Amino acid sequence: LELELGLARAIDREQLRLYYQPQIDRGGSRIAGAEALLRWRDQSGRMVSPNVFIPLAEKTGQIHSIGLWVIEEACRQLHAWHRQGLRPGKVAINISALQLGAEHPSLADLLAGALQNYGLLPENLELEITETALLNDPGRAGEQLRQLAESGFSLAIDDFGTGYSSLAMLHSLPLDKLKIDRFFVDRLGNDDADLAIVKATIVMAKELGLMTLAEGVETREQLRMLQNLGCDQFQGHLLGRPMSADAFGSLLQVAA
Numbered sequence: 001l002e003l004e005l006g007l008a009r010a011i012d013r014e015q016l017r018l019y020y021q022p023q024i025d026r027g028g029s030r031i032a033g034a035e036a037l038l039r040w041r042d043q044s045g046r047m048v049s050p051n052v053f054i055p056l057a058e059k060t061g062q063i064h065s066i067g068l069w070v071i072e073e074a075c076r077q078l079h080a081w082h083r084q085g086l087r088p089g090k091v092a093i094n095i096s097a098l099q100l101g102a103e104h105p106s107l108a109d110l111l112a113g114a115l116q117n118y119g120l121l122p123e124n125l126e127l128e129i130t131e132t133a134l135l136n137d138p139g140r141a142g143e144q145l146r147q148l149a150e151s152g153f154s155l156a157i158d159d160f161g162t163g164y165s166s167l168a169m170l171h172s173l174p175l176d177k178l179k180i181d182r183f184f185v186d187r188l189g190n191d192d193a194d195l196a197i198v199k200a201t202i203v204m205a206k207e208l209g210l211m212t213l214a215e216g217v218e219t220r221e222q223l224r225m226l227q228n229l230g231c232d233q234f235q236g237h238l239l240g241r242p243m244s245a246d247a248f249g250s251l252l253q254v255a256a
């Protein structure tokens with residue numbers, strides 16, 4: 001309960017921040033974009049992990065106001081970077097299943113409002129949806145995704161491999177990218193079965209016209225293996241930790 005009350009005040013008191021983790025292109029050096037990741041520093045200065053407060057916010061319904069804040073903040077920051085002449089690429093936002101299911105206003109409406117406020121286009125954003133979010137109600141989720149894709153947003157499946165989505169289901173959705181869960185990347189060097197899974201996933205994704213991004217890349221060896229397997233993008237501590245907007249801006253300046 002204490003956490004719930006704290007969370008209720010977090011937005012008002014500006015205790016939420018977005019951090020940005022670089023997403024790197026095939027060659028291993030160009031910045032293709034960044035994933036926006038929520039950080040909450042509570043009254044006492046303690047960092048509370050999104051692994052703790054997002055599930056809570058989903059239970060209490062606070063996910064809707066937090067999710068809206070994330071959309072607004074990511075757009076505000078993108079606008080600021082553009083004005084500085086920087087090219088951040090796409091900013092990827094994590095979307096909860098509950099946001100995807102909302103009707104009045106719909107996620108598409110909220111996004112359209114934020115884009116308009118900051119003079120942005122749908123292609124400036126990518127939306128990350130977890131595999132499990134799609135499995136709860138595939139029919140309804142499919143509807144929502146089609147609406148978002150028609151509006152011009154890129155759609156990525158997050159944590160791919162941790163759920164049990166079928167090829168057929170994925171093929172029926174207007175997706176742009178598969179994010180291979182870091183669980184598999186972590187085991188690449190040690191486990192032949194996991195190597196086979198990653199290899200097959202990349203081949204399958206290509207056949208379906210989807211980009212692949214490997215999450216949790218921590219070593220040069222993992223990067224090299226994934227490059228050889230034809231993976232399109234990489235994200236992980238080797239290439240950059242989640243960082244403040246200022247730090248990511250500096251990185252873009254160096255890269256420019």
Ligand code: G
Pocket residue numbers: 036037038049050051054070094095096242
């Ligand atoms: O950055 P970190 O590893 O602490 O994130 C932990 C989890 O919290 C990840 O699964 C991530 O997807 C989720 N998360 C981070 N930011 C957001 C957000 O803005 N919205 C939602 N729904 N989940 C988020």
Ligand code: G
Pocket residue numbers: 021037094158159182215216217218235236237238242
């Ligand atoms: O579920 P999602 O993919 O949105 O979660 C991303 C989470 O993964 C973030 O909390 C981020 O801090 C974490 N993360 C990012 N890169 C790495 C990495 O290289 N290793 C590990 N262990 N975690 C990472």
Ligand code: MN
Pocket residue numbers: 035094128158
């Ligand atoms: Mn994510």
Ligand code: NA
Pocket residue numbers: 158159160179181182215
């Ligand atoms: Na993920």
